[in-house]
Amino acid sequence: MSDAWLLGRARELNAIVQRSDRTEQLKIIGTVDELLEETQRRGEPILIAQLLRAASLARLVTRGIALEAEPLLDELLAHTRRHGLALLRADAHAIRGRLLVLSVQEDAALTEIARALAILDDSPTPDVQLGRRAWDRLLSSALIDCWIVLNQLGVYEAAEEVIARAHQAVRDSAGPHEITLQLINRVKMLLGWGLRLERVGRDEEAGEKFRTAASMAIAVEAPFAESLFPRQSGVPAVDQVGVLAASLALAAPSSAHIDRLSKLNAEQGWPHEHVIVTIALARCLDGDGRRDEAMRLLIDAQHLQAEDNSQPSMRLNLFREIARLGSAGAIDTTAGTAALDGTGEIDSPTDNRPAALLAAYSAALEAELWSLRESQIATLNTRREHERLSAEHGAITQQALQDPLTGLPNRRALDDRLRTLAGSVNAQPLAVALVDLDGFKDVNDRHSHAEGDDVLRVVASTLRDALRGDDLVARYGGDEFIALLPGAPVSAAKQALGRAVTAVASLPHHLSHGVTLSVGLVSLRPQERAEQVLSRADAAMYQAKRRGGNQIASATAAVGDPMGGWSEDITPTDPTWDLEEHT
Numbered sequence: 193m194s195d196a197w198l199l200g201r202a203r204e205l206n207a208i209v210q211r212s213d214r215t216e217q218l219k220i221i222g223t224v225d226e227l228l229e230e231t232q233r234r235g236e237p238i239l240i241a242q243l244l245r246a247a248s249l250a251r252l253v254t255r256g257i258a259l260e261a262e263p264l265l266d267e268l269l270a271h272t273r274r275h276g277l278a279l280l281r282a283d284a285h286a287i288r289g290r291l292l293v294l295s296v297q298e299d300a301a302l303t304e305i306a307r308a309l310a311i312l313d314d315s316p317t318p319d320v321q322l323g324r325r326a327w328d329r330l331l332s333s334a335l336i337d338c339w340i341v342l343n344q345l346g347v348y349e350a351a352e353e354v355i356a357r358a359h360q361a362v363r364d365s366a367g368p369h370e371i372t373l374q375l376i377n378r379v380k381m382l383l384g385w386g387l388r389l390e391r392v393g394r395d396e397e398a399g400e401k402f403r404t405a406a407s408m409a410i411a412v413e414a415p416f417a418e419s420l421f422p423r424q425s426g427v428p429a430v431d432q433v434g435v436l437a438a439s440l441a442l443a444a445p446s447s448a449h450i451d452r453l454s455k456l457n458a459e460q461g462w463p464h465e466h467v468i469v470t471i472a473l474a475r476c477l478d479g480d481g482r483r484d485e486a487m488r489l490l491i492d493a494q495h496l497q498a499e500d501n502s503q504p505s506m507r508l509n510l511f512r513e514i515a516r517l518g519s520a521g522a523i524d525t526t527a528g529t530a531a532l533d534g535t536g537e538i539d540s541p542t543d544n545r546p547a548a549l550l551a552a553y554s555a556a557l558e559a560e561l562w563s564l565r566e567s568q569i570a571t572l573n574t575r576r577e578h579e580r581l582s583a584e585h586g587a588i589t590q591q592a593l594q595d596p597l598t599g600l601p602n603r604r605a606l607d608d609r610l611r612t613l614a615g616s617v618n619a620q621p622l623a624v625a626l627v628d629l630d631g632f633k634d635v636n637d638r639h640s641h642a643e644g645d646d647v648l649r650v651v652a653s654t655l656r657d658a659l660r661g662d663d664l665v666a667r668y669g670g671d672e673f674i675a676l677l678p679g680a681p682v683s684a685a686k687q688a689l690g691r692a693v694t695a696v697a698s699l700p701h702h703l704s705h706g707v708t709l710s711v712g713l714v715s716l717r718p719q720e721r722a723e724q725v726l727s728r729a730d731a732a733m734y735q736a737k738r739r740g741g742n743q744i745a746s747a748t749a750a751v752g753d754p755m756g757g758w759s760e761d762i763t764p765t766d767p768t769w770d771l772e773e774h775t
Contacts, residue, residue, distance in 0.1 A: 193230065195231075195234070195236060195239050198227055198230060198231060198239065198243070199239060199242055199243075201227060202224060202227055202242065202243055202246040203246070203369075203420065204420050205220050205223060205224055205246070205250065206224075206246050206249055206250060207369070207419075207420040207421055207422070208220060208422055209221070209249075209250050209253055209254070210253050211421075211422055212422075214254065214255055214256075217250070217253070217254040218254065220250060221247070221250045221251060221254065221257075224243070224246050224247050224250050225247060227243055227246070228240075228243040228244065228246070228247050231243045237271070237275040237277065238275075238277060238280070238322070240271060241268060241271055241272055241275070241277050241280040242280070244264055244267055244268040244271065245268060245280065245283060245284070245287065247261075247264050248261040248264040248265050248268065248284075248287055249261075249287065251264070252287065252290055252291060252294075258291060258294050259291075259295075261287070261291055262291060265284055265287060265288050265291065268280070268281075268284040268287075269281060269284045269285070269288075272284060278311055278312075278314075278315045279311075279312070279315060279327070279330040279331055279334050280330060280334070281311060282307075282308040282309075282311035282312045282315070282334045282338075283308070283330070283333060283334035283337055285304045285305070285307045285308035285311070286304065286305060286308040286334060286337035286338045286340075286341060287337055288304045289301040289302075289304035289305045289308070289337075289338070289341040290337065290340060290341055290344070292304060293341060293344045293345065293503075293504075298345055298504070299571075301341055301344075301345065302341075302345065302347075302568065302571060302572055302575065303575055304341070305338050305341050305342060305572065306572055306575035306576040306578070306579050307575075307579045308334065308337075308338050309338060309354070309576050309579075310576050310577075310579035310580040310583060311579075311583070312331065312334060312335065312338075313576070313580055314580060314583060315331075324365070325365045328361045328362050328364075328365055329361075329362060329365070329370070331358075331361045332358045332359075332361040332362045332366075332370065335354050335355070335357055335358035335361065336355070336358050336373070336374075336377065338354050339351050339354045339355045339358065339377065339381075340377075342354060342572075343377075343380065343381050343384060343503075344503045344504070344505075345504070345505070345568065346384070346388055346503075346504070346505030346565060347565065347568050347569055347572065348381060348384070348385040348388065349569060350569055350572055351381055352381070355374070355377060355378060355381065358374065359374050362374075367418075368415040368416075368417075368418035368419045369415075369418075369419040369420045369421070371415040371419075372412055372415045372416045372419040372421060373419075375408050375409075375411060375412040375415070376412060376433060376435065376436065378405075378408055379405045379408050379409055379412070379435050379436060379439050380435045380465065380468070382401045382402070382404055382405035382408070382439070383401070383402065383405050383435060383438060383439055383442060383468050384468070384503075384505065384506060384509070385398075385401050386398040386399070386400075386401035386402045386405070386442065387468075387471065387506075387509040388505060388509070389401065390512075391508070391509070391512055391558045391561075392555075392558050392559060392562050393555070399443075402439065402442040402443040403443045405439035405442070405443070406439045406440050406442075406443035406444075408439070409429070409430055409435075409436040409437075409439040409440060410430075412429050412433075412436060413428060413429050413430075416429040416432075416433075417429075421433075430452070431452055431455075431456075432456075433456075434453075434456040434457070434459070434465050434466070434468070434469040435465050435468055435469070437449065437452050437453055437456055437469070437472070438453065438468045438469045438471075438472035438473075441453060441472035441473070441475065441476050442471075442472050442475070445472070445475040445476045445478075445479050446476060446479060446480075447476060447479065447480040449472070449473075449476045450473065450476050450477060450480065453469055453472055453473040453476065454473060456469055457469045457470060457473055457489075466493065466496070467493060467503075467506045467507070467509065467510050468506070470489060470490060470493040470510070471490075471509065471510065471513050473486075473489060474486035474487075474489050474490050474513060474517065477489065478517060483517060486517055487514070487517050487518060490510065490513055490514045490517065491514065493510060494510055494511070494514060508561075512554075515554070592604070593605035593608075595666075595667040597645055597648060597649065597667070598648055598649055598652035598653075598667050599649075599652070600652050600656065600665055600666055600667045600673070601664060601665075601666040601667070602666065602667060603666070603667075603668060603669065605666060606664070606666035606668065606674055606676075607722060609664050609666075609676060610624075610676060610722050610725075611722065613676060613678050613716075614716060614720075614722065616678075618678075618679070619678035619679060620678075620679070620716070621679070621680065621681050621682075621715050621716070622676065622677070622678050622679075622680075622715065622716040623675075623676070623677040623680045623681070623682060623684075623685035623713060623714075623715055623716075624674070624675075624676055624677075624713070624714050624715070624716055624725050624726065624729050625674065625675040625677070625685065625689055625711050625712065625713045625714075625729060625744075626668065626672060626673075626674055626711070626712045626726065626729035626730050626732070626733045627655065627672065627673040627674070627675060627689075627692075627709055627710070627711050627733070628671060628672050628673075628709070628710050628711075628733050628737065629647075629648075629651060629671040629672075629707045629708070629709065629710075630707060630708040630709065630710055630737070630741035630742060631705075631706055631707045631708065631741075632644065632647065632648075632671040632707050634705075635647055635705045635707065639705065643705065646703075647703070647704060647705055647707055648671065650699065650703045650704060651673075651696055651699075651704070651707065651709075652665070652667065652673065654692065654695050654696050654699065655673060655675070655692045655695075655696070655709075657695075658688065658689075658691045658692035658695050659675060659677065659688055659689075659692065660677070660688070662678065663675060663676065663677045663678070663680075663688075664676040674726070674729075675689065681715070682713060682714075682715050682746050685713055685715075685746075686713060686744055686746060689711050689713060689744055690744060692709065692711075693708070693709045693711060693742060693743065693744060696708060696709050697709075697742055708741055708742035709741075709742065710733055710736040710737045710741045710742070710743065710745075711732075711733060711736055711743070711744040711745070712728075712729045712730060712731065712732025712733030712734070712735065712736060712744075712745055712746075712747075713729065713732060713744055713745070713746040713747070714728045714729045714732055714746065714747045728747055729747075731747070732745045732746060732747045733745070
């Protein structure tokens with residue numbers, strides 16, 4: 193199984209799981225988990241992130257186990273931060289937003305989308321290791337996952353901006369599946385938007401949304417036939433995808449759509465898509481003089497929606513449709529909306545019928561909800577800018593504490609960390625090592641400073657990889673490094689640093705140009721100042737230098753003896769070297 197096959201299979205399963213029954217969904221989750229285990233064995237960071245995403249999404253769309261996606265999303269966020277995978281980190285925030293919507297935490301979901309969009313705003317340049325097409329596809333996926341949450345929350349203006357950006361990302365390289373996905377998503381958004389506009393009496397604008405959605409439903413036919421969506425060969429897309437059929441019916445309700453919509457309404461699908469299909473079918477039935485049948489259909493859909501939190505705005509559309517049909521002849525909801533004069537009051541003081549009062553009350557609530565939508569957009573934009581500025585500030589702070597050549601912490605970061613560890617009981621004993629490169633001056637003299645910089649980078653990486661995750665390796669200056677090993681007695685620190693000395697000595701000559709390490713190792717004394725412990729480590733390092741380098745010298749001085757003595761030198765390249773003897 194190639195990496196490309198694993199990723200392609202995961203994408204295919206994600207498309208299938210969305211339109212399968214629960215039993216099949218659970219089987220698909222098991223298969224995706226097996227693919228994830230395989231990618232984790234291979235260790236390729238981008239592939240692991242994409243399979244973590246697939247495993248999260250499969251759970252998110254399966255009834256009753258959405259919360260199982262949470263630990264996978266936590267792992268995805270940690271993994272993408274560790275490996276610098278900005279697009280997939282943004283996607284993790286977006287998918288977490290979807291989970292929060294299901295948990296009825298809409299404000300928190302909006303914050304996650306703000307975080308995702310802020311990351312995407314600052315990631316305009318393709319990663320060279322990905323390639324342009326893969327970068328565009330990941331960018332589009334992250335934007336679509338942001339769009340889904342905005343669409344769920346009914347923030348349609350922001351959703352339109354995001355999905356247009358997603359389309360732009362894959363415009364030149366999209367395959368049939370991406371094109372189909374984009375068109376279906378836009379149809380879904382336009383229908384929800386149109387139904388929302390109807391609720392505030394903006395029927396002309398709503399009709400325009402429905403007509404645009406219908407034209408897109410026709411355009412989707414060609415790419416759908418070659419997409420990954422589960423489909424019947426030779427059958428038009430509008431006969432297989434509920435929202436596409438609904439778009440035609442909402443644009444021009446008639447009895448001609450009833451058979452098609454009835455069949456699609458009975459099939460498995462997204463709950464909020466089911467609402468759209470139900471509303472479209474109910475309008476066609478009502479137009480055909482079958483109002484009671486339409487009413488029963490809507491009420492049944494209401495019961496099915498009782499436990500679904502995936503799209504709060506769509507549930508309100510369903511309630512309004514029930515009220516509209518149920519009040520025919522008693523409440524004219526259009527008149528009720530028109531009865532508002534902009535202040536929420538009834539035009540006629542003599543119209544005190546309960547029906548008219550309820551219509552006016554409903555219209556007033558809808559107007560207030562519409563104004564809250566504007567507040568949501570402002571909140572999203574404010575949080576998005578806040579997240580962007582916070583990330584920018586964090587990057588500046590990191591640069592102030594990072595050596596630009598090696599990427600290691602710099603002298604300032606070292607001083608802060610040493611001060612913190614010296615004051616922590618849990619960090620004792622604290623081993624401090626000063627590491628100097630043997631033969632580095634010759635690299636600069638015989639080759640170039642550019643070659644010297646490359647050697648420093650290679651040695652820094654090798655030294656960092658040889659130590660534990662919570663050890664600190666910092667560039668002290670020039671060709672000197674400092675290592676802090678909290679909780680490590682000198683014997684254990686010798687073993688760890690011995691691995692580093694051996695690793696550098698074993699580097700290919702074209703990478704290291706033959707440099708080796710001389711290490712001075714000491715343990716922090718009680719009440720000892722930073723400059724004192726570093727001075728002792730420096731003195732120990734010079735002992736290692738004087739004895740030929742490529743070894744570790746550790747101070748064994750008693751407290752109060754500034755000169756001290758030195759332990760037996762350790763030379764990892766000696767054939768008698770045995771790490772176990774020094775444990």
